[in-house]
Amino acid sequence: MFEDRLIEIEKLAQAAGLKPFDTYFEVIPLDIMHEIAAYGLPTRAQHWSYGKVYNHHKIHGEMGLSKIYEIVLNNDPCYAFLLDTNDEIENLLVGAHVLAHSDFFRNNVYFDGTNRNMVNEAVDHARRIDEYIERYGLERVEHLMDMGFALDRHLDSHKGLNRKRYPERQVVEKEVVRGAYADLFGEDGLSLGTAVIGEKLPPHAEKDVLWFLANYAPVEEWEKDVLEIIREEAYYFYPQFETKVLNEGWASFWHAELLNRYVDLSPKETIEFARLHAGVVTPGSPMQLNPYYLGYKILVDIKERWDASYAAGEAKLDGWGKLFEVRATENDISFLSNYLTPELAGELKLLTYGYADEEDADEEDIEIKSREYDEIIRQLLAPRYNYGAPKIVITEVERGELHLRHEKGSLGDLDQRYAEKTLGYLYELWKAPIYLETTQDDKRVKFFFGPNGLRVEAGIGLPALSVASMAA
Amino acid sequence: MRLAVSNLEIPWDLRRRGLKDSIRHDKRVREAIKQNLRELIGEETIITSDGQKMIKIPVRYLDQYRFIFDRATNGRGVGQGPGNPGDVIAKEGDGAGGGPGGNQPGQEIYEAEMSLDDLTRMMVEDLALPWLEEKAKDQxxxxxxxxxxxxxxxxxxxxxxxxxxxxxxxxxxxxxxxxxxxxxxxxxxxxxxxxxxxxQSNCAVYLLMDRSGSMTTEKKYITKSFFFWMVRFLQLKYRTVETIFIAHDTEAAIVPEKDFFTLSNSGGTRCSSAYQVALDHITKHHPRTRWNNYVFHFSDGDNFADDNPRCIRLIKELLDVSTMVGYGEVNYDEFFRGKSTYTPFRDPPWSTLYRQLGTLHHPRFIPVTIERREQVYEALREFLKVREN
Incomplete structure (x- = not known):
């Protein structure tokens, strides 16, 4: 019996130190798998964009380009979905993989703040949205959701989901530090001064754009609720985004480990298991890394290195101990920068690529740019912040107009067509002009979005370059 | 810890949530197609389809707008494999798209299937032959x-x-x-x-096409796609309309529909010849008292100068016996291209014929100019928009 065998594997997992949630497996048809994969949560509210992803999965699945083996939901109890067309051995491997994911959800620090009742919560979200659709019409609600989804990557994972509004304007007494070395010059070290809180809106550059809009934009109560729903679901998925490589590596490491320890496989199943495992942890291509493979390889490397140094008396933790520590404390950014060594990057033949001529918008050729370790790490980490989206912060509300800044760092410019549409959404929500400071070709520019659509203005302190007017 | 494999027989097939939202997406794609008709109208695959079949329109999955990086940044990423810096790993046409965003559905193309009738209906739903009157007899x-x-x-x-x-x-x-x-x-x-x-009213539409040597491939393409949509529109909206195809260089002749769209071109241009043939046909077969006659002529205006006065005279005569005369000038000139914008009755570079016709100022004479494929749609709308009597 599949269930009995899975329970055996779960016992092996417990014995090895994994602590997954109670886990419920549901064996489902392929089409439903595509559907759940599209929604992320099977109970989520309707929106056409899920239909688009569903369509995409379906076409890819039917063409045999990709196959979705499992879906696990970060929830207590944990829910997992397996394919009814899979062999038993396939589903045993996937089951072991799922248990490791479940363990990761439960024990990785970045998942601490996630809502473990999201499956039920999403049902409630869907119900509320259905109600709004009934009351305000599909077009209106859908359009509002379009606007919400356009901004739902701009979260502040450090501030978290639950936040209070900024304090109202008030004058408070506050300790003021005069200067780090003031005491050396005979001045008083610390003294009391007055500070004004809440004078500026927002008081500091605000990264959580949806939160700001839901709380400070002139939106109706139900609109605020829809934005909050979208924001809450975006926060829920963020830890899964920021731990993708480690999480998949962890699950791949453990499905191999657990099935190796499981003695009750027939010879045929053992061969099949080896074939399946090789298929999962297969190297990526020159333009696409396989996160399962990368994460798995790094974890195997950690195990070997710490086992060796522990044996030599150089490390406090042995390989197993180290692995569980990594599982508990790292996300992809720290995992990759701490444990992807130059040697391993070389062994894996990692490379960075890009358009051969990046200035030329018609360039189609993509070439290998570098094999330098630092460059690889930089490129590897760049898309792992902020849902891979550009960092946009709200800097100021001035005379009712909303000012934003694109904090570019070493990354590229914004795509203007997409920025135009997104600024249009912001304009619609904020109901007053929007400014966005950014750069274009190393020149500072300001995007202005008002009643006549987008205008690109030359940056502060620079002469006007060109005024491109594009009506919305 | 507890583990369970559900044996609940959930009737999954009844949910169809993905299907529902996917239909919704399709619907929005259709709306987007509608908004981009002017681009589609020039699509060769549509014009050259045989008219009855379903046609496939390549559409992108609908974009979801958000702040994203520019193309160069999206094209960067980390991969693995052999090779040295500078080696090209993907070329044009690989469909590589590139970068971490490369496998996003937004950049992929799938084919929406649609019947040509549906597409035509979208294009012409608010268009009509203007000033159409019910002629008392012979309804x-x-x-x-x-x-x-x-x-x-x-x-x-x-x-x-x-x-x-x-x-x-x-x-x-x-x-x-x-x-x-x-x-x-x-x-x-x-x-x-x-x-x-x-x-239905008695109605005859005369389609006149310049096939002279100066009509380059692109001009001819524009002309033909205009007539293609015109014919589709007439077939769809007016079941009993009679269409007469006239092709001309220095001489004109009535030709069958299938030849009309495949004619090759040569020779000089004498537009009056076509007007004369149309006029003769009207007086002989379609008297004004009983018929609504519509004349549409497409040319590049590269007419023999001595023919212009004759053209004006004939157009006036045609206006006396028809409901409307439309003249479309295709000016696909590399030199002027992009310099003038589409507006009827603008200054040069339009031909002397066009300028002289412009002095007619007859309410039922409609001249338009076309420079690019995308303007075919606007020309069609200009000719066929609903007008006050």
């Missing part, structure tokens, strides 16, 4: 049969299989059976034909 009665009602009794030829089967399944389901059972008389459903009668 033509057209009858069409439509199936609009369903009844339980009827002749077997009108049996609606699908509905009958559904009734059977419903009846079986009520008994708890999940298969098709014996079909009884009670299951049968019949479609009921209803005869609709419509009265």
């Amino acid at each position: 033509i009665k057209t009858t069409t049969v439509r199936y609009e009602d369903i009844r339980k009794k009827g002749p077997l030829v009108n049996l609606d299989w699908r509905r009958s089967l559904r009734e059977n399944i419903k009846r079986q389901a009520a008994k708890g059976e999940t298969k098709v059972g014996k079909i009884t008389d009670d299951d049968l459903r019949f479609r009921v034909p209803e005869i609709h009668e419509e009265y």
